[in-house]
Amino acid sequence: MTAAVAATTVSRVAMAALPEPISQVSPDTMPPLVPSTGRPYNPVVTLNGWTLPWRMNNGVKEFHLVAEPVVRQMAPGFKAHLWGYNGQSPGPTIEVVEGDRVRIFVTNKLPEHTSVHWHGQRLPNGMDGVAGLNQPAIPSGKTFVYEFIARRPGTFMYHPHADEMTQMAMGMMGFWVTHPKVKNPLIDEVQRDFCFLLNAYDIDPGSYTPKTMTMLDFNLWSWNSRIFPGIDSLNVRLNDKVRIRIGNLTMTNHPIHLHGHEFQVTGTDGGPTPKSTRWYEVTTDVAVGQMRQIEFIADEEGDWAFHCHKSHHTMNAMGHDVPTMIGVDHRGVAKQITNLLPDYMVMGERGMADMTEMEMPIPENTAPMMTGQGPYGSVEMGGMFSVLKVRKDQKPGDYKDPGWFKHPAGTVAYEYTGPLAEPERFQSEGGQSMPRAQRNAPPVEVQVRKPVDHSDH
């Protein structure tokens, strides 16, 4: 009891002297924040983000979060007006060590009340951040103090628990990592430790502010409020052990897929997973409100795609009302229509790949639907897509982009230029378990045009 009273006293004193709020305007991936005070640990790297510095006050780690409107560059040429913390959405990553006493000052500069829930933490009930249930909401212009001991090592996040649908649709969220205090048999040492949040927005092409009433039909699928090609690559040294921590604060699941390597899920927001539950896979589904940490040895050199496996999540905003035009020949017709409608453009008769090369007029402040120049042409991606770059000569601790992989001679897929025989085709109409009654019925060819569909998220 004495300890609890003492802590309360410290808290009141500290409130008189708020730590200076630290803000970040750049959307770049900041180098790891090596701790200068407190217990040492191996810091994480937040993709297109940063870690919030703290100050030590009588052995307590003090952080100052400022909830406020921010302008986030989601990709070069595309800015969004979001809400976040300390100048960015998501807010800064908070890194502490198991057993640390943590005090977080939260100043509300939003036009409405807010609160902060510390997702996954063991803490006193009154610090859990559910407005109305555990605390009064933090009114505009006020500062509240949260204080607890980071009891479990692991991968966590924070977000409001007040007008959640609006505030999360506007980008209010952040990552939290609690490093182990001593060697933990379930937590391996790694050379690279990355983290990011999955988030989603509904921003009409040409506008800046998310539509906050959208429930499922989001049009921008982002990692840390960045969309490809705005998401930085994950740059590692050959044979590094790599950990990637991912949290999902969107309203749908994301099967996250890594090329060229197998990984294990070594932890969730519930903590490190028991070794007996780990198996190798190349895709892990991260459901809504879940966190996953994956680990692997980066032992294959190259530029490996790393992305959500839902193909519409690796595209940026587009009109949905586009019928499938594959196989429809527009030649001739298009010219006549253009005479009437000069802006008319034929879309997708050979698939959608053409769109990446079209000089298509798009409104100002719109991300192209699929883009990203690679060494061999357009990558034809958007949204939740990045690249794991594994290099022999990447220095330990160096996170700089090494550029494109230089493939050794004879190791790239190439065009066959020999004679082309007409391929033999199997001519069967398909088998059937029951004989057809009418032997002479004319064959039927079914043609399907995909209907417009808004419901598949």
Ligand SMILES: [Cu+2]
């Ligand atoms: Cu996805």
